[in-house]
Structure formats: C-alpha cells, structure tokens
Amino acid sequence: MKQSSSVNFTQKELKEVIREAMTYDEFRELVSDLAKEYGTTGPEQTEAYKNYTELNHRRMKRWDKTLKVSETYKNKIEDYSGQVIWLVITESWCGDAAPTLPVMNRISNINNNIELRIILRSEYPQIMDMFLTDGKRSIPKLAVLDAENLEVLGSWGPLPSKAGLMAAEYKTKHGSLTAAFKEDLQQWFNADKGMDTLKDLTQLLTLK
DSSP: OOOOSSOOOOHHHHHHHHHHSBOHHHHHHHHHHHHHHTOOSSSOOOHHHHHHHHHHHHHHHHHHHHOOOOHHHHHHHHHOOOOEEEEEEEOTTOTTTTTTHHHHHHHHHHOTTEEEEEEETTTOHHHHTTSOBTTBOOSSEEEEEETTTOOEEEEEOSSOHHHHHHHHHHHHHHSSOOHHHHHHHHHHHHHHTTHHHHHHHHHHTTOO
16 A cells, blocks of 8 residues: 555645645535536546446435444544545546445544545646556545645555455456446445445554
8 A cells, every 4th residue: 555656746735735625525516516517527528427427426425325334443433543634536437436435435524533635637647646556547546644744654446455356357367347347346336335445444544
C-alpha cells in the first residue's frame, strides 16, 4: 500500500487539492445531477460513460441505504485515534467506485478522525500518477494522508482484495476484463455486501 510513482507534491499543493476536493455528499449530488441530465464527468462524453453514471447513481443510492456495519467493525473504527485524510480519485462513471465509496463514507461517519475527500482523475492527473496500479491510472484509488503533515501513509484500490484476485486471475486466463466479467463482478459486490471492502479499509486504520 505504498506510492507507486516518483511524482510528488509539496504540502502547500496538496493542501490546495484537498481544499478543492469534494465531500461525499457533494460527489453524490454531482453524480445525481449528471444522471438527471444524462451527463458524465471527464472529457470523454460517451454514451457508455453517461449510462454508467446513471447506473452508478442508482447503485450508490442503494448502497447508502443497505450497507450494514457489524459491531465488531464499528468498534475497531471507533477505536482509531489517528488523524487522516482519505483522498479518493475516481469519476462518476467508475463502476467499481459505486459499491466502495459508500463503505468509505460510512467509516468516515463513524469516526470523525477520518476525513473523506474526493477528486476526479480527469482534473488531477498528476495526483493520479502518484498512485498508479501496475503502471495504470486505475480507479477508484484511495490515498491515506496524515492530516497534519499530509505524508502519504498508504493507498488502496482499485478493488477490494478478493475482487482484485478474481480480476487478476481472469486477466491471466483471458488477457483482459470483458463486459461479462465486469457484470459478474458487480454481482459479486452485491453478494459480498461490502464486507471485503470494509475489511480492507479497516486494516488501513493501522497506518499511523
């Protein structure tokens, strides 16, 4: 869970990025508005991205209502005493963000020491390049920053652990991730109910 690029920002520059970043509610409002207007974030205003944005709005709305956090996880989250900023890089059309951003938001709501902020990959490519996955600008990507000095403590994404293994195995066998696999992956997210994401993100709270 470390930086994957030599690109670096000064503390002043990172402070400005965080100041400009969206809260979860602001991001949800953005996606909701785009869904109503049949729009999407980013320079590629394709029909596919517009459809994904609309779909993600419905999925996140459902996840916000149905996600459950057990007392065991809730206690672990409440016990966290660090002060961190979770800076997430994503886009409105990103299918893998729909089931994971609501988990991040729920954790940050349980413990106010965790400040969740969201930026768009298309607007901050240099930040994205600090957190590449196998050399690619894969999203969603969560960067864990020390709230005081903005030191990068670690990162997570674009997929929870089990889903990441599923994707890696599929790519090894088939060369790339097909539309059928991505649909199967969404079914896995639904069946998992956010538990693998919750497990991964709770482990991030050991980073201080």
